Amino acid sequence: MLTKNAPDLRYSDVTPERLYLRRREFMKMASSAALVATGGLGGFACRAEAQSGQKLEGVRKTSFAVDEALTPFKDITTYNNFYEFGSQKEDPSHNAGSLKPRPWTIKVDGAVAKPGQFEVDEFIKPHALEERIYRLRCVEAWSMVIPWVGIPLGDVIKRFEPTSKARYVEFTTLFSPSQMPGQRYEILPWPYLEGLRLDEAMHPLAILAVGLYGQALPNQDGAPIRLVVPWKYGFKSIKSIVRIRFVEKQPMNTWQVMTPSEYGFYSNVNPEVDHPRWTQATERRIGEFRRRKTLMFNGYADQVASLYAGMDLRKNY
Ligand SMILES: Nc1nc2c(c(=O)[nH]1)N[C@H]1C(S)=C(S)[C@@H](COP(=O)(O)O)O[C@H]1N2
Ligand SMILES: [Mo]
Numbered sequence: 001m002l003t004k005n006a007p008d009l010r011y012s013d014v015t016p017e018r019l020y021l022r023r024r025e026f027m028k029m030a031s032s033a034a035l036v037a038t039g040g041l042g043g044f045a046c047r048a049e050a051q052s053g054q055k056l057e058g059v060r061k062t063s064f065a066v067d068e069a070l071t072p073f074k075d076i077t078t079y080n081n082f083y084e085f086g087s088q089k090e091d092p093s094h095n096a097g098s099l100k101p102r103p104w105t106i107k108v109d110g111a112v113a114k115p116g117q118f119e120v121d122e123f124i125k126p127h128a129l130e131e132r133i134y135r136l137r138c139v140e141a142w143s144m145v146i147p148w149v150g151i152p153l154g155d156v157i158k159r160f161e162p163t164s165k166a167r168y169v170e171f172t173t174l175f176s177p178s179q180m181p182g183q184r185y186e187i188l189p190w191p192y193l194e195g196l197r198l199d200e201a202m203h204p205l206a207i208l209a210v211g212l213y214g215q216a217l218p219n220q221d222g223a224p225i226r227l228v229v230p231w232k233y234g235f236k237s238i239k240s241i242v243r244i245r246f247v248e249k250q251p252m253n254t255w256q257v258m259t260p261s262e263y264g265f266y267s268n269v270n271p272e273v274d275h276p277r278w279t280q281a282t283e284r285r286i287g288e289f290r291r292r293k294t295l296m297f298n299g300y301a302d303q304v305a306s307l308y309a310g311m312d313l314r315k316n317y
Contacts, residue, residue: 053215053216054215054216055214055215056129056149056210056211056214056215056216058128058129059129059130059131059149059211059214060128060129060130060131061130061131062130062131062132064130064132064133064134064204064205065131065132065133066133066134066135066145066299068135068145069145070133070145070146070147071144071145071146071285071286071287072287073212073213075144075286075287076144076146076212076213076221077093077218077220077221078090078093078220079144079286080092080093080220080221081138081140081234081235082096082220082221082222082239083182083187083188083192084173084174084180084181084182084183084190084192084239084240085099085180085181085182085220086181086182087182087187092219092220093218093220095181095182096218096219096220096223097219098178098179098180098181099174099179099180099219099223099240100179101120101216101217101219101223101224101240102120102121102224103119103120104119104120104224104225104242105117105118105119105120105242106118106120106123106225106241106242106243106244107242107243107244107245108160108243108244108245109243109244109245109246110166110170110245110246110247111162111163111164111165111166111246111247111248112160112161112162112163112166112246113160113161113162113163114159114160114161115160116160120224120225123156123225124151124208124210124225126159127151127152127155127156128151129149129150129151129210129211130149130150130151130152130207131147131148131149131214132147132148132149132150132207132209132228132230133145133146133147133148134146134148134205134228134230135230135298135299136228136230136234136237137233137234137269137283137294137298138233138234138235139233139234139235139255139263139267139275139280141278141279141280141282141283141284141294142283142284142285142286143283143284143285143286143292143294144285144286145285146212147212147213147214148207148209148211148212148228149209149210149211149212149214149215150207150208150209150210150211150228151207151208151210152204152206152207153201153202153206153207153208153227154201154202154203154204154206156208157169157198157201157202160246162198162246163246165246165247165248166198166246166247166248167197167198167247167248167249167250168195168196168197168198168246168247168248168249168250168251169195169196169198169201169244169245169246169247170193170194170195170243170244170245170246170247170251171193171194171195171196171227171238171241171243171244171245172191172192172193172238172241172242172243172244172245173191173192173193173238173239173240173241173242174191174240174241174242175190175191175242188254188258189254189257189258191242192238192239192254193238193251193252193253193254193257194227194235194236194237194238194253194254195250195251195252195253195265196229196236197250197307198246199307200229200307203303203304203307204303205229205230205231205300205303205304206227206228206229207227207228208225208226208227208228208241209222209225209226209227209228210224210225221239222237222238222239222240222241223240224240225240225241226238226239226240226241227239227241230298230300231268231269231297231298231300231301231303231304232266232267232268232269232298233267233268233269235253235254235255235263235267236253236267250265253265253267255267261276262275262276262277264316264317265316266308266313266316266317267317268297268304268308268313268317269294269295269296269297269298270296270297270313270317271293271294271295271296272296272313272314273313273314273317280294281293281294282294
């Protein structure tokens, strides 16, 4: 018998009803499309793996590393949230083979002295690749430990010379229904958007990840480049980024647009502020059975709490 607190929340527990209903429509589409496109079972999964194998050279170890067991590669790449490829955890690993992470262009615009369009490898090149072993805490109360490979977001931002009007940074995911089959359905408002305050984005813990476990990011984890903000709920870590825009006003983010009563702008991990429909005090580490206590700012309070000094974290959730 499953007990009330042991299993993960089910999709229907964490999902607004209108989204849940649209998901059933998507599932019907996804299963028939997969059979047509691959002529059988397993085709999508194979293609997604083929693009993820490339080993990344010259990755520097850093002291940014939690001393906890790594979540296995298999779990990190088959238990995903990436609604552009479906809303079940295994959907992205099956469906993300249609994403083409090269060639890939990133646009940098808004309040910066040096805006531009960059081919992704040119965008990454000025920076040394670093390994960052971070906890990832999903708002659905599960967590992982992931050995990312990435570049510090703050170093990237400095290159573009934000002006005094740049108070926030907005990130946008690719919009391409032909590559991202979920975007053919209005399961979320597309494209997926996220935002950070400029000082959050400049914090040394925030990175743009381009790989994990020493190899290029698998498509289902946000290839070719995604944000990782380890002290915030996982949904802030937007995948497959095509645009970085510097703005004066606080931008909206997708989950806030979708369900404003449940998700705010900051979304800092906070065991003391429950989600309206479930507790955030504990979490299930993927691969473990007993629940763990969730830590303030996901365990990064010493490094980031000062960013929020004087703010009421119950209101600014
Ligand atoms: N574009 C986009 N980015 C996204 C999501 C998404 O659905 N679309 N899901 C978010 C959520 S809810 C989480 S928990 C993390 C999961 O990252 P992972 O699958 O690499 O563990 O990605 C985030 N980034
Ligand atoms: Mo999440």
